[in-house]
Amino acid sequence: MNEFAATFFNLEILERVWPLLLHGLTMTAFLSLMIVPMGLAVGLLVALLQSPRAGLRRWAMVAYVDLFRAYPPLVLLIYVYYGLPFFGINTDAFWSVVLALTLNTSAYFAEVFRAGIKGIPSGQIQAARATGLGGGQTMLYIVLPQAVRNMLPDLLSNMLESIKLTSLASVVTLPELLRAARLAQGNSLNATPLIAAALLYLAFLWPLVRLTTRLERRMLAAR
Amino acid sequence: MDTFAENFLNLDVVGDYVPDLLAGMWITLKLAGIILFFGLASGTALALVRMVRLRLLNLVILVFVDVARALPPLMLMVVAYFGLPYLGLRLNGFAVACIVLAAVLAAFTEELLWAGLSTVAVGQYEAARSTGLTFLQMMGSVILPQAFRLVQAPLLSRIIATTKNTALASVVAVPELLSQANTAQGYSGNASPLTAASLGYLAIMLPMVIVARHYERRQRPE
Numbered sequence: 001m002n003e004f005a006a007t008f009f010n011l012e013i014l015e016r017v018w019p020l021l022l023h024g025l026t027m028t029a030f031l032s033l034m035i036v037p038m039g040l041a042v043g044l045l046v047a048l049l050q051s052p053r054a055g056l057r058r059w060a061m062v063a064y065v066d067l068f069r070a071y072p073p074l075v076l077l078i079y080v081y082y083g084l085p086f087f088g089i090n091t092d093a094f095w096s097v098v099l100a101l102t103l104n105t106s107a108y109f110a111e112v113f114r115a116g117i118k119g120i121p122s123g124q125i126q127a128a129r130a131t132g133l134g135g136g137q138t139m140l141y142i143v144l145p146q147a148v149r150n151m152l153p154d155l156l157s158n159m160l161e162s163i164k165l166t167s168l169a170s171v172v173t174l175p176e177l178l179r180a181a182r183l184a185q186g187n188s189l190n191a192t193p194l195i196a197a198a199l200l201y202l203a204f205l206w207p208l209v210r211l212t213t214r215l216e217r218r219m220l221a222a223r
Numbered sequence: 224m225d226t227f228a229e230n231f232l233n234l235d236v237v238g239d240y241v242p243d244l245l246a247g248m249w250i251t252l253k254l255a256g257i258i259l260f261f262g263l264a265s266g267t268a269l270a271l272v273r274m275v276r277l278r279l280l281n282l283v284i285l286v287f288v289d290v291a292r293a294l295p296p297l298m299l300m301v302v303a304y305f306g307l308p309y310l311g312l313r314l315n316g317f318a319v320a321c322i323v324l325a326a327v328l329a330a331f332t333e334e335l336l337w338a339g340l341s342t343v344a345v346g347q348y349e350a351a352r353s354t355g356l357t358f359l360q361m362m363g364s365v366i367l368p369q370a371f372r373l374v375q376a377p378l379l380s381r382i383i384a385t386t387k388n389t390a391l392a393s394v395v396a397v398p399e400l401l402s403q404a405n406t407a408q409g410y411s412g413n414a415s416p417l418t419a420a421s422l423g424y425l426a427i428m429l430p431m432v433i434v435a436r437h438y439e440r441r442q443r444p445e
Contacts, residue, residue: 007309066436070428072387075401075421082405083414086230115439160292161384167295171394178298182305191306198298205293213289213334220338220373 010192017184017193024180025200031097031166031176036159038102043109048139050114061110068107074168076100081172093174097166105162112154116147153215160208164201177201233415240407240416247403248423254320254389254399255427259382262325266332271362273337284333291330297391299323304395316395328385335378339370379435387428400424 050061068076077100084091091099120143128138148155170179181197237244273284291299303319314322343366351361371378393402404420 004310008306066429066432067425069383069435070387070425070432071421072390072401072424072428074390074393075417075424078401078405079414079417079421082408083231083417086226086414164295167297168391170297178295178301182301185305191302191309194302194306198294198302201294201298202290206289209289209293217338220342 006190008191008195010190013188013190013192014196017188017196020180020184021177021193021196021200024175024177024197027169027174027176027180028163028166031094031101031169031174032163034098035101035105035166036162038098039105039109039158039162040155042102042106043111044113046106046110047113047117050110065107065110065114068104069111071104073100073104073165074171076104077168077172093169093172096172097169097174101162101165101168104165105158108158108161109155112151112158113147116151116154117143119150120146150219153212153219156208156212156215160205160212163205163208229413231414231418233413236407236411236413236415237419239411240403240419243403243407244400244416244419244423247398247400247420248427250317250397250399251389251401251423252427254317254324254392254397255386257321258324258328258385258389261321262328262385263332263382265325266329267336267367269329269333270336270340273333274340274362288330288334291327292334296323296327296388297394299327300391300395316392316397319395320389320392320397324385324388324391327388328381331381332378335374335381336367336370339373340366342373343369376435376439379431379438383428383431383435386431387424390424 046061046064050058077096080100081091081093081096084096117139124142124146125138128142129135133141166176167178169176170182173179175183177197177200181193184193185191269284269288273281300319300323303314303323304316307314347365347369348361351365356365389399390401392399393405396402400420400423404416407416408414
């Protein structure tokens, strides 16, 4: 039992690798703060461009969403990271991760926004337009505020998935939390850094999981 | 434009690695099959166990589900692959990928199905029991089919995500499609094997995405 503790919950080692883990955690947070807002913005744009009337444009947006829902994000990341240098574009790991994960995440957000906007009764839009609001104003002041309420559980669960996805950055040697833990584990020949990293993820993401579950329940009950 | 074709769409390079890529694709399909089967089956079993409403057991299930949803699957795979050997338990990458991804899918399936089960009207349960069905008969022929239908769209989404996650197995040294393509890319100094692998993944995934879209359409009241 003591040996187990010394291998998995070794405080001495934890103290030594803590700065490295903290550095990794900061990078994970920074990546998340880039990718989630950019994914939301691009996703909203894609959903808005997908208006039901426009034939070709609508088709292109559906293709965008389906393509990135189908394409494994790790494959996309590796393609971007190893592929772009062939164009003479020198991508560093950070921007490769931001680009690949934003493309992936935005497709999911686009789908959520599209469904949410569609769920608003057309009477709302007609009434807004009748009061003299423009198309953009109607979207901004009437449709989106109502839609966001319905979309909240899906938006949250997609955010959670995006944050978890940042762990893929470890594969292209970006020193985020998982990569930092792997390095620390290699240096210390001890599993404690891996356990510590898992606990750090858990500390930040468990509340988000609970909140998502609760909101999903409420939506399902309301149906 | 020529350099693009040469570096990304080079059939000569891809030709050299076709056997490797096909072998990788086969492993990807095997991984997906095993993970989907065991993940969905054990997730359903967990939801049924939760129906029995034993307090301690439900707490264990709840913690398992939350942890599996909160942690990145890659983190779990790394812990299992690099951490467990310290306990003297050395699993190969294929086993690690299967166990971790099936467990994560089981957690999501349990969560969705449990929500579905609690939404099926109480009258359905009472009516099924009053016709003389046993608990398992009631679940199997009356309740579960309705619950599955309620959650089919998010469940399909999760099945797609799980299949895509088989690419993570490349990190724990499983020679699946991405891993083969990446190796070929390294040897040849050319990105075309990655293009070929991308097409391989799309061939597997796009039909699933299109089916999922169909179900989402059908389910949403419009």
